[in-house]
Amino acid sequence: MATTDRQRRALELAEAAGADCILAAAPHTVTWLTGYARSPMMADFPFFGPVVALLDGDGATLVVTEDEAEDAAACGCELVTYEGFTIGDIAVGAELRRAVQTMVAGRAVATETDSLPAALAPERCVDLAPELLRARAVKDDDEIERLRAAIAVTDAGQGAAREAALAGATEFDVYAAAVRAMQVAADDVIDVRGDLVSGPRTAEIGGPPGPRALEPADLVLADLVPRVGGYWGDSCATFAVEQLDRDAETAFERVESALAAVVEAIRPGARAADIDRLGRELLDYPHHTGHGLGVQPHEEPRVVPGSAWVLEPGMVIAVEPGLYADGFGIRLEQVVLVTEEGGELLSGHSLGRRR
Amino acid sequence: MATTDRQRRALELAEAAGADCILAAAPHTVTWLTGYARSPMMADFPFFGPVVALLDGDGATLVVTEDEAEDAAACGCELVTYEGFTIGDIAVGAELRRAVQTMVAGRAVATETDSLPAALAPERCVDLAPELLRARAVKDDDEIERLRAAIAVTDAGQGAAREAALAGATEFDVYAAAVRAMQVAADDVIDVRGDLVSGPRTAEIGGPPGPRALEPADLVLADLVPRVGGYWGDSCATFAVEQLDRDAETAFERVESALAAVVEAIRPGARAADIDRLGRELLDYPHHTGHGLGVQPHEEPRVVPGSAWVLEPGMVIAVEPGLYADGFGIRLEQVVLVTEEGGELLSGHSLGRRR
Numbered sequence: 001m002a003t004t005d006r007q008r009r010a011l012e013l014a015e016a017a018g019a020d021c022i023l024a025a026a027p028h029t030v031t032w033l034t035g036y037a038r039s040p041m042m043a044d045f046p047f048f049g050p051v052v053a054l055l056d057g058d059g060a061t062l063v064v065t066e067d068e069a070e071d072a073a074a075c076g077c078e079l080v081t082y083e084g085f086t087i088g089d090i091a092v093g094a095e096l097r098r099a100v101q102t103m104v105a106g107r108a109v110a111t112e113t114d115s116l117p118a119a120l121a122p123e124r125c126v127d128l129a130p131e132l133l134r135a136r137a138v139k140d141d142d143e144i145e146r147l148r149a150a151i152a153v154t155d156a157g158q159g160a161a162r163e164a165a166l167a168g169a170t171e172f173d174v175y176a177a178a179v180r181a182m183q184v185a186a187d188d189v190i191d192v193r194g195d196l197v198s199g200p201r202t203a204e205i206g207g208p209p210g211p212r213a214l215e216p217a218d219l220v221l222a223d224l225v226p227r228v229g230g231y232w233g234d235s236c237a238t239f240a241v242e243q244l245d246r247d248a249e250t251a252f253e254r255v256e257s258a259l260a261a262v263v264e265a266i267r268p269g270a271r272a273a274d275i276d277r278l279g280r281e282l283l284d285y286p287h288h289t290g291h292g293l294g295v296q297p298h299e300e301p302r303v304v305p306g307s308a309w310v311l312e313p314g315m316v317i318a319v320e321p322g323l324y325a326d327g328f329g330i331r332l333e334q335v336v337l338v339t340e341e342g343g344e345l346l347s348g349h350s351l352g353r354r355r
Numbered sequence: 356m357a358t359t360d361r362q363r364r365a366l367e368l369a370e371a372a373g374a375d376c377i378l379a380a381a382p383h384t385v386t387w388l389t390g391y392a393r394s395p396m397m398a399d400f401p402f403f404g405p406v407v408a409l410l411d412g413d414g415a416t417l418v419v420t421e422d423e424a425e426d427a428a429a430c431g432c433e434l435v436t437y438e439g440f441t442i443g444d445i446a447v448g449a450e451l452r453r454a455v456q457t458m459v460a461g462r463a464v465a466t467e468t469d470s471l472p473a474a475l476a477p478e479r480c481v482d483l484a485p486e487l488l489r490a491r492a493v494k495d496d497d498e499i500e501r502l503r504a505a506i507a508v509t510d511a512g513q514g515a516a517r518e519a520a521l522a523g524a525t526e527f528d529v530y531a532a533a534v535r536a537m538q539v540a541a542d543d544v545i546d547v548r549g550d551l552v553s554g555p556r557t558a559e560i561g562g563p564p565g566p567r568a569l570e571p572a573d574l575v576l577a578d579l580v581p582r583v584g585g586y587w588g589d590s591c592a593t594f595a596v597e598q599l600d601r602d603a604e605t606a607f608e609r610v611e612s613a614l615a616a617v618v619e620a621i622r623p624g625a626r627a628a629d630i631d632r633l634g635r636e637l638l639d640y641p642h643h644t645g646h647g648l649g650v651q652p653h654e655e656p657r658v659v660p661g662s663a664w665v666l667e668p669g670m671v672i673a674v675e676p677g678l679y680a681d682g683f684g685i686r687l688e689q690v691v692l693v694t695e696e697g698g699e700l701l702s703g704h705s706l707g708r709r710r
Contacts, residue, residue: 210542
């Protein structure tokens with residue numbers, strides 16, 4: 001039977017939409033409903049179709065390859081498996097279609113039509129993606145534990161980036177050190193997104209690392225976004241390699257104040273639009289003030305102009321005000337859990353202005 | 356108009372199936388038809404839908420976000436863009452649906468139903484995925500250049516792995532050094548798949564790196580699979596950290612002989628099944644003898660038992676015989692281009708038995 005709070009909430013949404021089950025195909029929805037997250041090392045090979053999950057009143061069933069059956073079984077779901085890696089003919093498409101057709105035969109199905117492959121779509125189904133996205137905003141306790149773990153991993157990455165950011169090292173070096181530290185902390189090869197830019201590139205808000213060598217007067221902006229067990233960590237720090245000039249000191253003061261103000265504003269009942277306005281009254285940046293964090297690295301509640309979201313306990317929000325000036329940029333980001341009493345800071349990385 | 360050999364071949368296949376255009380949705384097919392490969396750093400964020408491409412007699416049109424319009428335009432395709440990153444409402448799904456509906460209205464569409472999201476599927480369309488997969492086996496000249504570049508990147512990774520594999524270093528350290536070197540060589544953050552195992556783990560064929568520290572008598576098995584500009588490199592080396600015992604020396608001789616034999620067998624007119632049999636007569640391994648390499652890390656022609664493929668000039672094939680014994684395993688892999696005259700070795704990494 002449906003055993004987690006979010007499985008029960010999801011099924012209520014499906015029933016309200018006239019369906020008796022949910023066929024999930026977006027990787028993040030599969031993780032959210034079942035806890036299962038496939039290793040990124042399996043991506044792009046032709047042996048492995050998308051992971052699909054069916055949720056109904058009896059609980060969740062995962063459709064996975066035999067290669068991942070052991071890991072998937074640890075989530076406590078029913079499994080339907082197909083061959084996966086083979087030296088014979090690859091028949092993933094046909095096996096997946098057969099498995100899904102058997103599961104949904106005669107059912108009223110809610111699904112995510114933006115993610116579900118056309119070949120797996122039941123003739124009649126209702127799109128539940130917007131409702132599921134909203135339902136993910138409040139986290140269950142086990143999700144909060146997974147987010148704490150992912151944030152501890154990004155903390156480790158920030159520490160390693162700071163250590164590696166010596167004058168003469170390249171952005172690639174700093175990024176490699178951060179990713180290595182995050183894989184050690186996660187004890188796994190993990191997906192990582194984010195930004196790693198230095199010197200004048202920090203004025204451009206973000207971007208991937210490149211061959212640029214760090215100079216003593218550079219700022220380094222590291223926004224690290226690792227996926228650990230299906231849940232995303234996120235953090236941003238900006239720091240000087242060695243020297244910090246007067247303009248940058250003043251700019252740091254402003255960003256630190258803005259970050260403190262928006263972190264302080266995170267509490268139950270606060271409106272996301274008000275938190276966004278507060279950040280923009282203090283600084284002028286072209287991006288969101290913040291966003292929810294979970295099975296996607298950017299989800300509801302988004303802290304943006306015009307948001308209708310009101311914060312509730314169990315929401316997990318990254319806030320990241322920034323200041324982008326002539327020749328340099330600074331962004332600082334922390335993650336906050338909304339609690340009954342207010343907000344609990346989950347991030348533990350250093351925001352020190354110097355390396 | 357359709358300007359590359361493969362665009363023309365693809366359209367002929369579509370026409371034979373009764374369609375007048377191809378709606379490509381698998382990332383690898385989009386790359387194959389247009390040359391465009393999205394940065395892995397954009398994955399998983401809600402601002403970016405799948406890249407979709409339409410090919411017809413007038414040429415290819417890419418549907419991408421405004422954030423990637425500049426990179427996509429460099430491929431020489433027509434573009435249809437939608438917003439991408441925003442602090443306003445996220446309407447990716449609706450924008451993609453509208454763009455695709457406009458492009459396919461009134462057309463007879465061939466597509467890949469295993470990849471195309473249900474929300475983007477025309478009411479009537481024919482599945483062309485198996486035909487497109489087969490058509491990718493023979494590479495155009497520009498694809499061979501991209502594969503050479505990807506293989507040069509994996510060569511750089513193998514060199515770095517070997518340098519980093521000192522006694523006391525962990526598998527994570529060796530992997531991080533390899534990935535860093537590949538990103539420097541590619542001048543980009545790239546997706547990497549593969550295996551990095553040491554000591555007794557090499558007997559298990561493969562797996563992700565872990566915290567295991569290398570010992571002087573260990574073997575290290577590094578199978579590195581980077582994606583560079585949308586095309587995959589692939590290579591495997593196995594080497595001793597310091598000492599190599601008599602059993603391992605003998606095993607190395609056998610794997611080196613098998614690799615040389617299958618590399619030598621790659622020439623136009625050779626049957627993939629015969630090359631596979633040749634490898635298995637010399638060694639006993641539970642995986643394929645080899646596989647095509649291109650916009651997927653494993654594609655046709657697969658070198659497996661029962662394959663009906665006959666090699667032709669322009670095919671690019673990775674061969675990787677292995678020997679997995681009690682307590683250790685050895686796998687060696689090289690990539691070969693089938694030419695008019697025979698085979699050209701594309702791999703340049705060391706296969707030395709010691710670090």
